[in-house]
Amino acid sequence: MTATLSYRRVLLKASGEALMGDQKFGIDVSVVDRIASDIAEARKMGVEVGVVIGGGNIFRGLAVASKGGDRVTGDHMGMLATVINSLALRTSLVKIGVDAVVLSAIAMPELCESFSQRKATAYMDEGKVVIFAGGTGNPFFTTDSAAALRAAEIGADALFKGTQVDGVYSADPKKDPFATRFDHISHAEVINRGLSIMDTAAIALARENNIPIIVYSIHEQGGLGQILRGKGRCTVVADE
Numbered sequence: 001m002t003a004t005l006s007y008r009r010v011l012l013k014a015s016g017e018a019l020m021g022d023q024k025f026g027i028d029v030s031v032v033d034r035i036a037s038d039i040a041e042a043r044k045m046g047v048e049v050g051v052v053i054g055g056g057n058i059f060r061g062l063a064v065a066s067k068g069g070d071r072v073t074g075d076h077m078g079m080l081a082t083v084i085n086s087l088a089l090r091t092s093l094v095k096i097g098v099d100a101v102v103l104s105a106i107a108m109p110e111l112c113e114s115f116s117q118r119k120a121t122a123y124m125d126e127g128k129v130v131i132f133a134g135g136t137g138n139p140f141f142t143t144d145s146a147a148a149l150r151a152a153e154i155g156a157d158a159l160f161k162g163t164q165v166d167g168v169y170s171a172d173p174k175k176d177p178f179a180t181r182f183d184h185i186s187h188a189e190v191i192n193r194g195l196s197i198m199d200t201a202a203i204a205l206a207r208e209n210n211i212p213i214i215v216y217s218i219h220e221q222g223g224l225g226q227i228l229r230g231k232g233r234c235t236v237v238a239d240e
């Protein structure tokens with residue numbers, strides 16, 4: 001079935017933290033398998049999919065810095081965590097017959113190919129799911145920024161942020177029970193109101209490149225497909 005959708009090519013930013021499932025750390029393979037099946041559904045709809053996965057289920061550089069350690073080394077460790085998650089997702093995708101490739105911003109040729117924009121777009125044109133590992137390849141960034149960067153590089157129609165919550169709220173809904181959800185909000189408003197659903201660099205990059213951000217819960221099975229069909233619960237971050 002080919003989709004009659006407004007999205008031809010999307011970049012999915014999948015939460016690293018979500019991969020833990022009910023565990024306190026690491027990867028719950030059943031969660032990775034479920035995310036893979038959501039991506040497979042999007043592919044069946046004819047949508048080209050690039051993926052950036054976070055590393056929060058394994059390591060964040062700030063954890064080192066907050067204990068007085070070296071931030072840059074901590075960030076390198078965080079980027080390696082995203083490679084581990086990317087390899088896990090590729091395994092789950094291949095298991096269900098979805099052609100997928102990992103391109104890393106940090107060269108590790110024994111494990112996966114290195115990223116280049118030309119290679120990424122060529123693979124996507126062929127219908128492969130491209131998983132972008134290693135973040136931006138630079139410390140002091142996050143995988144949200146990597147997602148906005150890769151979305152711009154591959155000419156994505158939208159950046160889907162599959163996260164722990166079902167949209168952008170007036171405050172962090174995990175901390176403020178009175179926070180209210182937006183159906184629609186502009187990039188500028190997210191930045192100006194200091195809503196920390198994504199880091200400011202990521203939102204600014206998406207804004208400059210006219211890329212809408214769709215924030216939805218990655219825990220909702222079939223959530224990606226629903227939103228691609230114009231249904232489902234989410235917040236659309238876009239300028240009018």
Ligand SMILES: Nc1ncnc2c1ncn2[C@@H]1O[C@H](COP(=O)(O)OP(=O)(O)OP(=O)(O)O)[C@@H](O)[C@H]1O
Pocket residue numbers: 014015016017018053054055056057143144162163164165167168169170171172173174195196197198
């Ligand atoms: N205004 C807001 N609206 C929605 N969520 C918010 C807001 N402010 C803070 N948050 C929090 O932001 C979190 C998502 O941010 P973050 O990118 O760190 O998580 P993630 O998607 O799990 O990423 P990672 O891949 O790094 O694990 C949500 O779980 C939510 O608690």
Ligand SMILES: O=c1ccn([C@@H]2O[C@H](COP(=O)(O)O)[C@@H](O)[C@H]2O)c(=O)[nH]1
Pocket residue numbers: 016053054055056059060061062074075076077078079080081082134135136137138139140141142143144145146
């Ligand atoms: O471009 C990047 C991307 C990520 N990092 C480091 O990796 C961890 C994990 O990424 P999350 O976005 O937090 O899930 C991040 O905390 C950074 O330490 C990076 O340095 N550069």
